[in-house]
Amino acid sequence: MGIRIEPMVPTDIDGCVELEQLLFPEDDPWHAVAFRSELAARYNRYITARDDAGNMVGYAGIALLGDAEHPEAEVHTIGVDPTCHRAGIGTVLLEALLAEAGRRGGPVFLEVRTDNAAAIALYAKHGFHIIGLRKNYYHPSGADAYTMRRPALADTATGFARTPDEVLS
Template sequence: MIVTQERYGHDRACAAIAGMEPRIFGPDAWTPSMVEQELEAPARTYALDVVDPVARDGTGDGVGNADEGSGGGVVRGYAGFWYDGDDAELMTVGVADAYRRQGVATRLLGWLIAEARRQGARRMLLEVRVDNDPAIALYRRFGFTMLGRRRGYYQPAGVDAYTMSCDLRRHGDSQQTRDPRRTESAAARIGATYNQGDER
């Protein structure tokens, strides 16, 4: 179940993401203060994939507990973008180890693309580690193409990053893509069994 940072609760979202960062990204992880600064920064949109046993529409994951109306529950993954009226920039996508290969990153990315389009973005940009083959393949599946390479982008490891771009206008051919609520289920069908790695 995809919920926004606002619905889940800012403080709880910060705590959940900060706790997951080191396990997902290792030396590239954001510190708790960096997480808080990022989620409080202007023009940010963040979403979380949470376990919700009994959703309001009668569906559910059958695992854990969620607080009705607040988006509470176990966080499986999170993602966010920055949009200031020009391009949208994907800031991060992270999935907990226990929920890899279950379509979590696919659902989150699909939701973000639809929401960025709804906000008016025409293009989405991102950086990804050159050695992160699963994430690169996922991004390609959503229509991202290579722009270039940034040397030593990820510190302290000094790993290069590819820059990638996606024309969001190509994602607007159907109402299912335009509406983030419907994109969650569509994205799950696209890649529910995809091999997801660390996505940043």
């Protein structure tokens, strides 16, 4: 299956809400108003993953925070259609978010349920480390979350931030 990444647009919101209901039923899934608010914030970047037929099979969002001297980013969400789990879509979405953050430099933060082993492994594979525990973070389930951090990708010779693609090459 080919996957293409596109910027999220308002017409994608209904599909995102449907996926939220499937993915996070016990933890207050986002409603359309939340997605509209996220899309409207100038520091946020939201994307969708589409299959060869143009169907949305995933979405993700990141906040690009701080300033030019002290940038940082926070992954807000990644969701993949359950019928497409284990097809690499989450990886593609995460890598797109990290590339966006990498253009600015700085560390990247996120929260993940402590019982989501697949997501924790994905994040660890991309350089994230657990730095804290947030008890009862998710509501209404009361599930705990790990706070994870990926340090800035800095060129040790120059101190300049690099994108994930540059690090791998």
